[in-house]
Amino acid sequence: xxxxxxxxxxxxxxxxxxxxxxxxxxxxxxxxxxxxxGKAVPDLRTTLLGQSLSMPIITTPMGAHGLAHQSAxxxxxxxxxxxxxxxxxxxxANRSIEEIAASTKGPKWFxxxxxxxxxxSRDLIKRAEAAGYxxxxxxxxxxxxxxxxxxxxxxxxxxxxxPLVNAGGSPFKRSLSWDDVRFIQETTKLxxxxxxxxxxxxxxxxxxxxxxxxxxxxxxxxxLDGVSSAIEALPAVAEVVQGRVPIIMDSGIRRGTDxxxxxxxxxxxxxxxxxxxxxxxxxGWMGVKSVYERLQAELTRDMMIAGVGSVAEFRREYVVKAAx
Numbered sequence: 001x002x003x004x005x006x007x008x009x010x011x012x013x014x015x016x017x018x019x020x021x022x023x024x025x026x027x028x029x030x031x032x033x034x035x036x037x038g039k040a041v042p043d044l045r046t047t048l049l050g051q052s053l054s055m056p057i058i059t060t061p062m063g064a065h066g067l068a069h070q071s072a073x074x075x076x077x078x079x080x081x082x083x084x085x086x087x088x089x090x091x092x093a094n095r096s097i098e099e100i101a102a103s104t105k106g107p108k109w110f111x112x113x114x115x116x117x118x119x120x121s122r123d124l125i126k127r128a129e130a131a132g133y134x135x136x137x138x139x140x141x142x143x144x145x146x147x148x149x150x151x152x153x154x155x156x157x158x159x160x161x162x163p164l165v166n167a168g169g170s171p172f173k174r175s176l177s178w179d180d181v182r183f184i185q186e187t188t189k190l191x192x193x194x195x196x197x198x199x200x201x202x203x204x205x206x207x208x209x210x211x212x213x214x215x216x217x218x219x220x221x222x223x224l225d226g227v228s229s230a231i232e233a234l235p236a237v238a239e240v241v242q243g244r245v246p247i248i249m250d251s252g253i254r255r256g257t258d259x260x261x262x263x264x265x266x267x268x269x270x271x272x273x274x275x276x277x278x279x280x281x282x283x284g285w286m287g288v289k290s291v292y293e294r295l296q297a298e299l300t301r302d303m304m305i306a307g308v309g310s311v312a313e314f315r316r317e318y319v320v321k322a323a324x
Contacts, residue, residue, distance in 0.1 A: 001281045004156035005067040009277050011150035012221035018229065019221030022252030025229035029261050030322045034307035042303035043310040044296060048246055048269050049135055049191050049213060051107040054084030055296050056311050057259060059288075060217075060250040060271035061111030061137060061195075063092030066162040068281040074103045075280050079288020081106025083296070088137050088271065091124065092164045101131035109135040109193065113142065114173040114180055121173070124166065125187045134191070137215065138184055141196030141223050143176050148222070181209050193248070198228055200236040213246040220251050220273050231262060235316075238266025256298025263311065264318040 001009075012019025044055040059080045066072035072094040080087040081104040089100050091113040101108060110128035115121045125136060158164075173180070184192055191212030197203050198218060206214055216234050218227050230251035241247055249262045250271035262270045272295070279287035308314060 001068060004151070004154045007150040007154045008148065008156050009067065009274060011148045012225065013147055013223060014149065014225035016149075016221065016225065018218055018225050018227055021229040022218070022221050022231070023254070025231045026252060026258050026261060028322050029231070029265075029319050031257065031260060031264075031302070031306055032318055032320050033305060034318070037307040039304065039307050039309040042300055042308060044300060044303075046269065046311045048086065048248075049193075051086055051134060053086055053107075053269070055292070055299065056263060056267075056269040057253075057292065057295055057299075058085050058248070058269055058271045059087040059276050060220075060273040061088040061090035061139070062273050062277060063090045063164060064094055064158065064162055065277065065280060066094035067159075068277040069284055069287075071280070071284050072162075073100045075285040076276060076288055077104045077106065077108070078285035079280065079292070080104075080276075082285065082289045083292035085292065089133070091166050093166060094162050094164065096165050097124070097127045097133075098131045101128075101133060108133050109137050111137040111139055111195065112184070113139060113167070114176065115167060115170040116173050117170055118183070120168070120170050121183075122187050125184065125190075127166075129188055129190060135193055135212065136184060136188060136190050137193040137195050138181065139195045139219075140176055141217070141219050143172055143174055178205070178209055181211070185210065195248075197237060198230070198233040200240045203237040203240040207241065207244060211245065213248060214241060215248040215250065215271070216267070217250045217271075231258075231265065234262065234265045234267060241266070256295055256300075256302045259295060259299050260302045260306070260308075260314075261319050263314040264316060266316070268311075 046056045086107040088109045110133040193213040194206045194211045195215035197214045246268040249267040253270045279291035
């Protein structure tokens with residue numbers, strides 16, 4: 001991978017405190033296994049907004065996959081589909097909404113950045129609807145770009161050969177409100193996933209506005225530096241939600257034990273980002289599939305040893321805070 005592209009993909013915003021916290025926070029959590037419970041090989045299959053998945057792990061939305069591999073989003077879509085799971089496709093993809101949808105039969109949700117021109121935002125939603133995407137993922141934390149010291153030092157610029165084709169050069173809307181949630185709901189009957197929730201208060205307001213799912217996320221530490229890690233924000237959100245809508249958690253997932261901890265703390269599924277792009281860079285669609293196979297194998301082993309028979313069996317008591 002080009003060094004500038006790697007810096008763009010791997011780095012976080014400003015001092016990268018949140019990026020580091022996304023990993024350190026997992027180290028502050030300890031798995032509490034339940035031995036002698038008579039569990040055999042665990043079942044990782046699950047459903048998410050009606051989609052049947054082979055595992056509770058999906059691909060989070062990321063832009064410009066062409067930075068990682070020439071197959072761009074086509075490779076990610078195929079690798080994700082071959083693994084039997086779901087891809088959240090970004091507005092800022094290098095391939096069109098329609099091309100990505102047609103490239104595989106795997107389930108896909110469309111992640112939406114609202115544009116200043118409301119008619120163009122409406123057009124994006126309608127295009128996703130027509131192309132067969134089964135949900136809209138509204139990112140609420142990225143209406144202004146994060147600042148990466150690493151990419152500034154590298155002098156990184158997006159290659160002109162990798163245009164972000166879906167927004168057509170239109171600027172993002174810079175001021176978002178709950179009126180925008182209503183706009184999306186009035187534009188489409190597709191389920192709406194609110195991505196970027198980090199507090200109990202925001203989760204409650206999301207429920208009040210009738211969202212279909214919540215994605216606990218700090219954008220992988222790429223936006224506002226200094227916010228909570230996603231895994232530490234998760235329990236408070238889950239306490240408010242109480243199973244009324246699915247919760248997806250992203251930002252920091254790297255191992256099967258991370259998935260185990262997130263599911264124990266209230267997530268119905270997790271979403272992975274950078275590992276997918278690293279796999280794509282190394283091996284195209286097969287690299288993406290191999291990332292999923294590794295996480296699936298690790299989670300299967302972890303659940304087996306810890307005494308968890310299925311995704312539905314995860315409980316809060318399986319994870320405790322580490323002693324200081």
